Amino acid sequence: MTPPFEDDSIVARAPEALWRRVLGGVLVLGPCSDDALELTSPGDVVWALLGDPISVGALVEALSEGFAVSGAVVRAEIASTLDALADVGALVVFDPAESDQAGSHPEGEIRSETARRRSGTDASG
Amino acid sequence: MPTVPGVASAECTETEEVLRSCVVHGVEGSSSWSGRSPDGDRFESLISRAIEQRLLGALAQMTHEGALVLSDDQLCVLASHHTRWASHGLGLERLTLDVSERLASADLSTRVLKGVALAHIVYDDPSWRLAADLDLLIPAQSFDGAVSLATRDLGGEPALPELRPGFDREFGKEAMVQIGPYELDLHRTFVTGPFGLTIDLDELFDDATPFTLGGRTVHALGPTHMFVHACYNAALGDHPVRWCSIRDLLLCRDRLGVDLDEVVSTARRWRATGIVRRAAELVVEVAGADVAGEIVELTALEVSRRESWLLKSYLTPARSYSRPLAALAVIPGIRPRWRYARAVVAPSEEYLRSRGWSRGRHVRRAIGRLRRAWSPIHARPTGSRER
Numbered sequence: 001m002t003p004p005f006e007d008d009s010i011v012a013r014a015p016e017a018l019w020r021r022v023l024g025g026v027l028v029l030g031p032c033s034d035d036a037l038e039l040t041s042p043g044d045v046v047w048a049l050l051g052d053p054i055s056v057g058a059l060v061e062a063l064s065e066g067f068a069v070s071g072a073v074v075r076a077e078i079a080s081t082l083d084a085l086a087d088v089g090a091l092v093v094f095d096p097a098e099s100d101q102a103g104s105h106p107e108g109e110i111r112s113e114t115a116r117r118r119s120g121t122d123a124s125g
Numbered sequence: 126m127p128t129v130p131g132v133a134s135a136e137c138t139e140t141e142e143v144l145r146s147c148v149v150h151g152v153e154g155s156s157s158w159s160g161r162s163p164d165g166d167r168f169e170s171l172i173s174r175a176i177e178q179r180l181l182g183a184l185a186q187m188t189h190e191g192a193l194v195l196s197d198d199q200l201c202v203l204a205s206h207h208t209r210w211a212s213h214g215l216g217l218e219r220l221t222l223d224v225s226e227r228l229a230s231a232d233l234s235t236r237v238l239k240g241v242a243l244a245h246i247v248y249d250d251p252s253w254r255l256a257a258d259l260d261l262l263i264p265a266q267s268f269d270g271a272v273s274l275a276t277r278d279l280g281g282e283p284a285l286p287e288l289r290p291g292f293d294r295e296f297g298k299e300a301m302v303q304i305g306p307y308e309l310d311l312h313r314t315f316v317t318g319p320f321g322l323t324i325d326l327d328e329l330f331d332d333a334t335p336f337t338l339g340g341r342t343v344h345a346l347g348p349t350h351m352f353v354h355a356c357y358n359a360a361l362g363d364h365p366v367r368w369c370s371i372r373d374l375l376l377c378r379d380r381l382g383v384d385l386d387e388v389v390s391t392a393r394r395w396r397a398t399g400i401v402r403r404a405a406e407l408v409v410e411v412a413g414a415d416v417a418g419e420i421v422e423l424t425a426l427e428v429s430r431r432e433s434w435l436l437k438s439y440l441t442p443a444r445s446y447s448r449p450l451a452a453l454a455v456i457p458g459i460r461p462r463w464r465y466a467r468a469v470v471a472p473s474e475e476y477l478r479s480r481g482w483s484r485g486r487h488v489r490r491a492i493g494r495l496r497r498a499w500s501p502i503h504a505r506p507t508g509s510r511e512r
Contacts (some may be wrong), residue, residue: 017338020211023185023204029215031339036212060271092440 005082006056010094013050017090030088037088042067042074043081053094056082140171144412145176147183148368150192152375153248153418159192168199172206179369181206186253209391210255213306217241217259218338220307224261225343226279229509233271233332235344236247237263238312238354243343245336247376248333254373259309260299262346265326268294268313275302275309284308286475289468296322296452296465315357318448320433320457323396326382353391356404361439371411374404378420383417389426397454399432 005011013019016031025044027036039047047082049059063074085091130144140163153423162168174180185207186199187193192244195203196220221241228235236242240256248254263271272293274280284301287293293300302309332347346354355377359370377383392401405423428436431454437449438444449469456462472490477487 018215018339020215021189022208022211023189023200025474027208027215027503029219036215038208071383 003012004092005056007055007060009056010053010078011050011056011059011082012053012092012094013047014090015093017085019047019090026083028090030085030090032087037084037090037097039081042077046078046081047085050085050091074076132237137225139167139451142172143184144174144178144180144368146192147180148372149412149416150183150187151442152412152416154411154418155378157192159194159344161194162196162199164196177208178367179257181210182253182255183369183372186250186361197281207244207255211252214244214251216255216307217335220259220304220309221261221343222339222341223335224275224309226341227274228261228263228271229275231270233267234264235271235275236333237336237345238262239358242336242351243355243373243376246334246345246351246381247373258310260310260312262312262332264331265294265313267506268297268311271311272300272302275304275311277345279298279304279309281309282345286288286473286479287468288476289398289464289465292468295461296456296468311443315354316361316439318439318444319452320361320400320439322452322455325394332439347385349387349391351386352377352381352383353395353397353401355390356392356401357374359407360400360403360436360480361442364440364444366407366411368411371408373410374420375412375416375425378418385422387433392426394437396432399428401427402428403436404434407462446491446494499511 014030016023018029020027022038025038025040026047028047029036045063045066046059049062054062059069059078060074063078064065064071067074082091086093143160145159146160150158163171171184172181175184181203184193185203186201188195209322212322218241221237225235236259238260239331240254241259244251244254244256258389272283276283279302281302281304282301287300293313298314298321299310299312300310314324314326329346329350332350333344334347335344335352337343345351352374355370355374359366363368388401389398392398401423402425404419405417405426409417409424435451435454438447441447442491449465451465453462456465469482472487477484480487482490
């Protein structure tokens, strides 16, 4: 079973991901897939917020305010989106234990979430 | 003003109005337009024409930005088409990265051309510029190596054999390679025929415009060459012109910051002044003089009789034959001319088989078409031969 994202995990789009805006949301082609993933609301909003590194907690809070729903509902909604993005290699996770702030992260600290999950290790290594 | 090709007159006004708005949407000098989509069969016609004119992305952009109001059903139809094309576009971008990386590992330079490059460089959002295939420019001296690599390492299948072995490397415009569902066009030059043979191909690699794709840097042509290439596409790419190429040229003007004097200077070096003038005339025809702005100045360029004659070879119904005939006028040297003429008149059996032609049918077809087209190209300019 895939471990859930922690609130203090910092996530962002993988630079290798290719994407396009479509009328119903966004299409994302991750490096680990041959088929584009279509994200409709709120998935497209999640993708927009992942344009800069953001903690999962802040992501939940932003969506909760924007859609006027509880954090618990948001967490349930976006879990599948984050999993889907991770599965196609379109998501990167910054280990908060190795980086003191989002935006200040040598490349070595950035691990593909897909690699982490495939190796079966947790965020702290 | 020209009408949209293929549109019956009864629906012409509505379809034309919307598509013309697509061409100039967000372009400097254009007025903001908003309106409702035509209904019923006319909406289907609008979608078909938008696809044909490669303006489906612009249509989606106008809808996304609220300039074009659609019913829910119409939105579903447009969204379905756009999503399909956008998905294809993402595949082309991945192919761009794969091919560029393979070629770079073999020390081969590339320049990304046309849709994939323009989407990222002159369009605000690449989502609104759709492309059908991937066009890459390869240095002429590396052409054969690049084609071999594309077929060998990337599992590509050549779409058509060469006219004769060695033709593409010396005279050809491009080699088309099918890689899975995607068409890769490896270009040696911009166009087939005489105007593809007068370009200084080495000069195309003197400059570049970098852009980011999937976290990596790839390169398009330098700004002036990109603008001139957009002129080639508008003037010679399709006949009649695809309106998307007019939009591309207008956005090149807006976003590349090129000096039109440099454009003209480049065109003169390449004997392509007539191409730039024709492209400018088409911009004025399709988008209007107000939107064309400084491009209007290019409609006053003086073009030699020789260039005018060469240009006519691209615009006749027999252009697949009149262009090669005209190309003989620009190829320097007797031996290269002989090789070119021999390839065109007597292509290889492999090429003829791929077309389903016999040698006799090839010759009869050429004579018939050239005879019908003889008048427009008959008035050859007198004067000295090309160097």
